[in-house]
Amino acid sequence: MEFESIPGVGAKTASALAEVEGAERALREGDVAHLAGAPGISQGRAARIARGAIRREHDDSSRLLRTDRAREIHRELLSLLQERAITSYAKRRLETFYPSASPSRIEEVREFAERAIEREPDPEAREALAGVEPLEAARDVRVRDRCLVTNDAETLAAAREAIPELPVEVVEDARGLAELARGYSTVIALDETFTGVEVDGDVQVRPDALADPVEVVPERVLSFFAANRESIRAAVAVHRAADMEPPCDLRALDDALSRLGPDGEVRDDEELERLSTAVDDLDASVHTAESVANDHLRTAIEERDVTIEGTDLLSLAERGAGIDSLLSRELADEYDAAVEAAREHLIDALALDSGESEIARNAFPEEPTFPVEHDEDVVGRLREELVAAKERRATRGKRELADALTELREPAAALVRAALELDVELAVSRFAREFDCTMPEFVEDGVTIEGGRSPLLAEPLEVIEPVDYSVSGVTLLSGVNSGGKTSTLDLVCAVVILAQMGLPVPADRVRLRRFSELHYHAKTQGTLDAGAFEGTVKEFADLAAGGEGRLVLVDELESITEPGASAKIIAGILEALGETDTTAVFVSHLAREIRAAADCELAVDGIEAVGLEDGELVVNRSPVKDHLARSTPELIVEKLAREEGTAIYDRLLEKFEP
Numbered sequence: 033m034e035f036e037s038i039p040g041v042g043a044k045t046a047s048a049l050a051e052v053e054g055a056e057r058a059l060r061e062g063d064v065a066h067l068a069g070a071p072g073i074s075q076g077r078a079a080r081i082a083r084g085a086i087r088r089e090h091d092d093s094s095r096l097l098r099t100d101r102a103r104e105i106h107r108e109l110l111s112l113l114q115e116r117a118i119t120s121y122a123k124r125r126l127e128t129f130y131p132s133a134s135p136s137r138i139e140e141v142r143e144f145a146e147r148a149i150e151r152e153p154d155p156e157a158r159e160a161l162a163g164v165e166p167l168e169a170a171r172d173v174r175v176r177d178r179c180l181v182t183n184d185a186e187t188l189a190a191a192r193e194a195i196p197e198l199p200v201e202v203v204e205d206a207r208g209l210a211e212l213a214r215g216y217s218t219v220i221a222l223d224e225t226f227t228g229v230e231v232d233g234d235v236q237v238r239p240d241a242l243a244d245p246v247e248v249v250p251e252r253v254l255s256f257f258a259a260n261r262e263s264i265r266a267a268v269a270v271h272r273a274a275d276m277e278p279p280c281d282l283r284a285l286d287d288a289l290s291r292l293g294p295d296g297e298v299r300d301d302e303e304l305e306r307l308s309t310a311v312d313d314l315d316a317s318v319h320t321a322e323s324v325a326n327d328h329l330r331t332a333i334e335e336r337d338v339t340i341e342g343t344d345l346l347s348l349a350e351r352g353a354g355i356d357s358l359l360s361r362e363l364a365d366e367y368d369a370a371v372e373a374a375r376e377h378l379i380d381a382l383a384l385d386s387g388e389s390e391i392a393r394n395a396f397p398e399e400p401t402f403p404v405e406h407d408e409d410v411v412g413r414l415r416e417e418l419v420a421a422k423e424r425r426a427t428r429g430k431r432e433l434a435d436a437l438t439e440l441r442e443p444a445a446a447l448v449r450a451a452l453e454l455d456v457e458l459a460v461s462r463f464a465r466e467f468d469c470t471m472p473e474f475v476e477d478g479v480t481i482e483g484g485r486s487p488l489l490a491e492p493l494e495v496i497e498p499v500d501y502s503v504s505g506v507t508l509l510s511g512v513n514s515g516g517k518t519s520t521l522d523l524v525c526a527v528v529i530l531a532q533m534g535l536p537v538p539a540d541r542v543r544l545r546r547f548s549e550l551h552y553h554a555k556t557q558g559t560l561d562a563g564a565f566e567g568t569v570k571e572f573a574d575l576a577a578g579g580e581g582r583l584v585l586v587d588e589l590e591s592i593t594e595p596g597a598s599a600k601i602i603a604g605i606l607e608a609l610g611e612t613d614t615t616a617v618f619v620s621h622l623a624r625e626i627r628a629a630a631d632c633e634l635a636v637d638g639i640e641a642v643g644l645e646d647g648e649l650v651v652n653r654s655p656v657k658d659h660l661a662r663s664t665p666e667l668i669v670e671k672l673a674r675e676e677g678t679a680i681y682d683r684l685l686e687k688f689e690p
């Protein structure tokens with residue numbers, strides 16, 4: 033893949049990506065965590081690269097979010113989605129969903145989202161997801177009991193490349209081979225020329241060994257599974273809990289993993305355990321066996337009256353020796369019994385098999401001595417035999433397990449990926465369920481929201497009043513203080529962003545056009561100085577100059593300067609925007625004045641107060657179409673006129689009449 037053709041990817045990033053195995057798959061699947069494995073690439077940068085790859089695929093150069101407030105709302109929505117994901121993989125992956133104007137990109141995510149919202153966020157699956165992490169490469173494996181051997185430079189280089197875990201030695205002849213066979217428990221010769229060379233030890237001539245690394249280093253695949261065991265197990269649990277179709281037989285995978293120890297060793301092999309324990313306990317058991325024999329013999333001697341012939345006594349006295357012949361004559365049976373007890377003890381304690389027992393029996397001499405002493409040479413031979421058998425067994429066990437696991441490597445990777453993807457789906461599903469979302473419909477014009485609940489309001493969900501609002505063309509939105517005007521703009525903005533990300537929206541029903549740009553200007557704090565005012569006017573003049581299919585949301589632009597001038601400027605901007613293909617909502621307390629200053633008919637919607645309750649205004653949060661809402665001061669004067677009945681209030685009230 034040409035990484036540099038991804039928007040935003042230069043030569044340096046492209047070469048970093050080239051170092052990542054499976055970068056193309058990761059780009060295709062939006063696997064941000066995997067891309068962040070490239071040298072010098074942060075998670076945030078990886079998400080931008082993944083978005084760039086998606087844009088390239090859809091030929092999408094759209095840039096929907098055009099203002100700080102629009103970007104801020106996008107970030108808040110993303111956080112709400114991310115809070116509902118368990119794995120950091122899913123949190124990053126959600127960042128690849130961006131608001132777009134590209135129909136094919138939106139459609140692609142919609143297909144994903146439609147699947148996602150069908151997912152039941154099962155608590156058991158969520159719990160299991162906590163243990164799932166993207167798979168790591170195998171830890172560095174170094175094998176020291178085997179080596180590869182060649183006498184050819186080319187094979188040497190190929191061997192180092194194909195099997196870096198093993199030492200590769202160069203030898204010329206049988207003598208060199210024999211030397212290596214003494215140092216390593218297995219020597220694998222890679223050249224045909226070694227065929228028929230007779231040396232002691234385990235020397236295998238296998239010219240095809242490099243083609244079958246699993247056979248030569250089963251540790252490679254075992255180490256991969258050991259490093260990822262917990263994550264794979266958690267992914268198995270996720271599949272079971274969420275009733276997902278697995279890519280392999282989960283029981284076979286479970287079984288194979290249960291035979292693998294945390295350091296890549298084979299577990300639950302009784303024969304291997306027997307041999308390991310025998311090697312570990314050999315010295316101690318030999319000593320105990322010796323004591324068994326000596327205790328036995330001592331007791332026998334203590335219990336016996338021995339008649340010593342004069343010649344024996346003489347020989348004992350003269351040479352200080354000869355006790356052995358005395359023993360053999362007088363206590364031969366007891367000695368045999370004592371040595372037999374020692375042999376039995378050794379064989380039993382180490383659970384030796386018949387071949388090993390035969391060696392073990394020779395560890396105690398037939399010739400009577402007291403005290404009984406073991407033969408160190410024989411014990412040494414027994415140790416060698418046990419160690420060799422243990423290594424053979426361990427290698428065989430590793431090969432068998434590695435064979436079973438090699439076939440499961442791809443399915444296990446797919447299993448983990450599917451579990452992580454499920455987390456992405458569950459985050460979307462939870463968001464959709466908690467905010468009662470639906471999939472929006474795309475239409476030709478405007479935005480129509482029925483029963484919209486802004487996810488950005490701080491209020492608990494149950495007290496949020498559903499809002500209906502429909503806009504097409506250019507509209508002013510009037511209303512009482514704290515009636516919910518800003519919240520309505522936020523709702524429209526959030527709905528448009530989610531819809532154009534391809535995601536479900538928090539409303540009973542939404543129809544909207546696919547906007548090309550979203551401009552949301554938040555309320556300015558206080559009057560602007562001359563420079564800032566000039567900048568703002570220019571910005572709006574540019575906006576009015578053109579562009580197809582934009583959505584413009586503006587909150588109380590009047591605060592930029594004094595009310596009289598503001599009304600004139602807003603009226604002019606609205607007139608100009610009305611002549612373009614723009615959908616716009618301008619929230620303003622000066623709707624009446626703006627309308628008066630405009631040369632054309634301007635639509636005005638209003639958030640109405642429906643009454644006063646305990647001194648608080650009760651409002652209908654859904655703007656009423658073509659209705660200039662009365663302002664809070666007007667409502668208060670009206671209340672005073674009603675309650676006080678004084679002429680002055682009637683006079684004030686008259687001033688509010690159009």
Ligand SMILES: Nc1ncnc2c1ncn2[C@@H]1O[C@H](COP(=O)(O)OP(=O)(O)OP(=O)(O)O)[C@@H](O)[C@H]1O
Pocket residue numbers: 489491495496497498499511512513514515516517518519520653
């Ligand atoms: N749909 C709603 N459901 C419940 N509470 C709402 C809703 N909309 C707004 N509110 C509440 O009303 C408060 C004021 O809303 P908002 O700031 O949108 O009003 P406003 O009309 O823009 O006010 P102002 O004229 O002072 O700028 C919000 O902080 C929220 O507590």
